[in-house]
Amino acid sequence: MASYNNFKTNIYKYSWFMCLGHLGVIIGIACISIFLKYFMQNIGIPKTYPHYGEFTDFVTVPFALTFLEWPNFWTLIFLTILGLGSLNILVIQLFSLLTSLYDEYENLRDIKKHALFGTVAILLVTSILFCSNHGIFFFETLSKFSAITQVILNLLLLLVVLWVYGRERFQRDVYFMISQTYSTWMVFVVRFVAPLFLISGVIIGFILSVVSLLFHNDTLASGIVFLFITIIFFLLAWCLIPLYCIIKIKATVGKIGIRLKRCVRPTDWYPADPEYKQSYEERFSTTDMSHQLTIVSEEENN
Template sequence: MVYETSYGTGLRPFSPDLNRGKWEKPTDYIFACLGLALKLDVFAASYWYFFELGILGILPYFVYMVIYLVPILVVHSFMGQFSSSGFISAFRVSPFFKGMGYVSAFLSISMLVYYSIFAAVPLLFMVNSFRPTLPWSCEGFESWHNVSSGQSTICNITKAFDENENETDYYSSVFHVPSVLYFENHFSNEIGYPEEEFELSWHLLGLFVLVWAMIAFIFYKFSETEKFGKFIRYMVIGTLALLLVCFLRFLFLPGALTGVNKYLTPEAEHLAMGSVSTFIIALQAFGAGWGTVIALSSFNGFKTNIMSFSWIISFGQVFIFILFGLVSFMLDHYFKEVSDATNYVLHDWLLFLSGASIISTMGWANLWTFIYYTMLLMAALIVMTTQIFTVLQSIFDEFEKLRERKQEVTFGLIGGLALCSFMFCTNHGISFFFALGSDALATHSLLHLLLILVVLWIYGRERFQRDIEFMLGQPFASWKVFIIRFIAPIILLICLLAGIGLSLVSHFSAVIIVISLILVWLPILAIPGFGLYYLFQSTGTFSDRCRRTCRPTDWYPVEMEHRQQYEEAVGNTEMTHQLFEVTEEVN
């Protein structure tokens, strides 16, 4: 035996789940990772940070792709594919840091609690698109809007301009979008103001219940790995097809071509701005919850070429970002086309809320509303189901006894998430998720930094390079290892500082600070907590305990054929002197 086992450390032995399944097709892994780019809260909360920059703003993405995105994707994929386990059990590569897996699970669950709003809002517009007159159109707006409120909308923007045309001194007018007011009308109190009374929207609550019922049905029908991979494959293809159809139709909107032209020919100084803001875009490649790629890659065949797959995933995701960016630009420039320099249109949450009023001006408005919001709903369901799938599989990999009760655990988790998500059916909860989303930039950057520390420094460059070459059956250049060890951490450190700064700005009330501490920051303490727990579980001097808990335990391919080959490969190389030392200690 040339690797250390759990028996020598006092830890519970790892028991692999040989019935966890694999992807039906290798490309299902690619489609599942492409679906991670549909995490659309980056568009909702940070639109102006990215897409006002135009195509030059996305160009730095390709630089980041080389210096840290693809390399870190490879590390994540290596962790999952080599160990054939989720993001908890994969950290047997260094048990001291196994708390990272539990933190990842908790952060993923926290994200799922608030992310259901991105499915409920499209469902709201889809359900109401069957009405003969759309309630957020200029024709249907007057049937429910309180005219005495004094809110001017884009429906009377021309009239307001004509009234002010002969005046030499007039101020800029603010115009609201009917679809935004329609959403806000579900609450009698204003959204996002701490001084307002807490209020629950029963209409939104019903939509949340419907969303979670859809997710429960998906896991009832597609819980097996092969079926789930096939489901995600067709969902991603369908979502991108509908996105492309909407993009082509929106080209005929007033101001759309102007928006596309501005996107493709921005000013040169936007390149410098883009080099900073695109940090956040690149981090979206890893999904809404950290560790998702580790769990998804664990269903690959052992020899799957994760190097080429990582490049395909990165290019595919930037294509999705650009396509959504173009759609956003066209919708934005529609409002600029119908207004002028003296009128300002307050279009909040452009892709999800304001876009509905624009679509209502098109021919066959009901049909296009249904198509557009079906695309957004599918995107949200892809993100949520993928996240739940990876969390569940990671739990089953770690806790052997729960594998016998998969159905109860699955629907218990979905039910618990549904109950917790009802907080975001309130006027205050609607504004909370923007702040929670901003915390992800800091926490993800921190976890990436720790992952590089674990794999490339504690486990070691030589052993990492040896293992990945054994798994892929091809050389892994040393310059790639150099980038991961030295260049990527610098970029991630900058992302961490930017994320902390963004979180401080976003937390504008005591309630949001408390929620953020409970759901995001306190779980980070589990990393040193579990490390100390494993340290005291071990035996010997403090130095011996540290070495023993940081060394890999049960770290080998799960399949017996690959495991025997790995033992022979490790036994015949001089790069495993530490493993031989461990063998001597165990003996």
């Protein structure tokens, strides 16, 4: 969400706030899931009940909370946690999508409001399908792989920032923004340790999703059908990434090796604001700011 912050925003402090906030929402949802599981077992509803996941979040939990003391209090907490979790996902994913479009197609920046409301309108229309009796199955099926997609995107983000752009540039830029050093050991954790957990999460999540789709439906055949449909949508979405890479490689000039080097090196990553850009140029060399173009030009000359 850096595109919507002031350049001098203390991202170091707010990163901790965001992480703790995410953790609090996740713990709250986990507590609700555990409570719901034991409640449904006590009243005799099996875990294989249709729409067990999303259906119970909105219907069964409020019903279960009426059996507790101070039901209004617990209902308010439940709705708050559910709203924060939904709003978190909605805002981050929506603005990540829009920011990517603004960066790729600069002409959209002049009609940001229209692009925002247009995107929301399209999503509202397409979501009608998931509110139908059959659409809830597709929603539940696709949602099982959405978390996997988010984890893979996080992995790609770590790759771009800390490996392609580089640890030293990242720490240097953070210091330039907030005059505070981003510790090397923290970068080490994010660079080496975090990817191991993310990769493990992708593998475990994929296995659990497949097992859930195959054995937690009314019949094994329906589970196989929904699994097949989900994998198709899952793979189609990810096929756009290598397709985009191919388009970018074809748009460059030179031999294939030079094209690849040009496309995987950072280029012109500097502040957009003219004042901060000038200060950045004065502190760091122009060669480092245009790292990719300089090196590729030298290779072409050789």
